[in-house]
Amino acid sequence: MDAEKTEKRFSFICGLKAGIPVAIGYLPIAISFGLLSISNGIPDYLTVFMSFIVFAGASQFAAVNLFMVGASPLEIILTTFILNFRHFLMSSSISQRIEQGTSKKVMGLLAFGVTDESFAVASIRKEKEIKPQFFAGLILVSYSAWVLGTAMGAFMFAGIPDIIINSMGIALYAMFIGLIVPSLRKSKPVFTVCLLAAFINTLLYYLNFLSTGWNVIISTVIAAGFGTALYSKEDGK
Amino acid sequence: MKNLILIIVMMAVVTYLPRLIPMVMLKDLKLPLFLKTFLNMIPFAVLGALIFPGILFSTGCCGSALFGGLIAVILAYFNLNIILVVFGGISGVMFYKMLF
Numbered sequence: 001m002d003a004e005k006t007e008k009r010f011s012f013i014c015g016l017k018a019g020i021p022v023a024i025g026y027l028p029i030a031i032s033f034g035l036l037s038i039s040n041g042i043p044d045y046l047t048v049f050m051s052f053i054v055f056a057g058a059s060q061f062a063a064v065n066l067f068m069v070g071a072s073p074l075e076i077i078l079t080t081f082i083l084n085f086r087h088f089l090m091s092s093s094i095s096q097r098i099e100q101g102t103s104k105k106v107m108g109l110l111a112f113g114v115t116d117e118s119f120a121v122a123s124i125r126k127e128k129e130i131k132p133q134f135f136a137g138l139i140l141v142s143y144s145a146w147v148l149g150t151a152m153g154a155f156m157f158a159g160i161p162d163i164i165i166n167s168m169g170i171a172l173y174a175m176f177i178g179l180i181v182p183s184l185r186k187s188k189p190v191f192t193v194c195l196l197a198a199f200i201n202t203l204l205y206y207l208n209f210l211s212t213g214w215n216v217i218i219s220t221v222i223a224a225g226f227g228t229a230l231y232s233k234e235d236g237k
Numbered sequence: 238m239k240n241l242i243l244i245i246v247m248m249a250v251v252t253y254l255p256r257l258i259p260m261v262m263l264k265d266l267k268l269p270l271f272l273k274t275f276l277n278m279i280p281f282a283v284l285g286a287l288i289f290p291g292i293l294f295s296t297g298c299c300g301s302a303l304f305g306g307l308i309a310v311i312l313a314y315f316n317l318n319i320i321l322v323v324f325g326g327i328s329g330v331m332f333y334k335m336l337f
């Protein structure tokens with residue numbers, strides 16, 4: 001029994017550590033969100049509330065912009081749904097990796113924290129089975145940074161030099177790069193799928209007839225589908 | 238204001254449900270092999286789509302983003318710790334912005 005508890009605690013701490021780069025990436029973005037939201041006329045406490053219960057960066061930015069231009073509630077909610085729907089794919093993917101026997105209650109709680117970044121960090125882990133404690137630690141650290149950063153932006157409203165905020169804009173992308181490049185080196189299927197998705201998404205972006213939410217979903221499905229068709233004979237993972 | 242609170246709550250609902258349903262429903266299903274492979278490929282596809290073209294607009298200007306991204310790729314290629322990759326990327330951007 002003791003050994004099991006220690007293992008769980010160890011996994012949790014691993015998760016906390018794994019969340020640190022995500023937290024670093026989230027901070028400037030959360031601060032920017034806080035600042036933007038306030039400047040668009042949303043009260044500070046509601047700004048923080050949004051980060052607290054939605055926990056989805058891109059859609060929060062979109063929502064506060066829509067709010068400022070006077071969009072209808074339906075438009076805001078629908079846009080949020082579409083922008084975040086890719087998490088359905090990510091949730092489906094990561095659900096298969098979480099340790100067998102994890103209770104539905106725990107899965108339900110962890111589901112709240114499925115974001116691009118927590119998904120990316122957890123998926124890249126070498127372990128076949130991800131411990132729920134690991135995922136929980138990861139989500140806790142990143143979520144805290146997100147909410148705290150928002151509060152900082154909303155309540156401190158200015159003072160951080162622009163060049164720093166702008167330079168840190170690359171933080172999350174640098175993190176994504178850091179996560180995927182080692183895998184790209186090792187496996188040709190991975191490299192192909194990743195490149196294809198990037199290509200399709202960029203193409204869709206410039207064609208500009210769908211929102212980024214749909215673009216990411218479509219590129220992901222096509223690229224992953226192509227990869228499955230081509231590389232199904234080999235072992236997937 | 239009440240209106241806004243309601244909108245935010247609905248945003249949370251439509252965000253949480255797509256995350257929740259697979260986590261509680263897919264785990265116990267016996268999925269066919271091609272589906273499992275597909276789900277395994279998703280992280281790599283998604284990362285590709287998330288990085289491009291988004292990274293180009295992340296710092297307000299293309300050049301600094303490309304430069305910072307390149308630094309990140311190089312650091313990641315040598316398997317450096319991810320925090321170093323992140324700070325390397327940020328530093329790359331600041332360096333470029335200060336020079337150009």
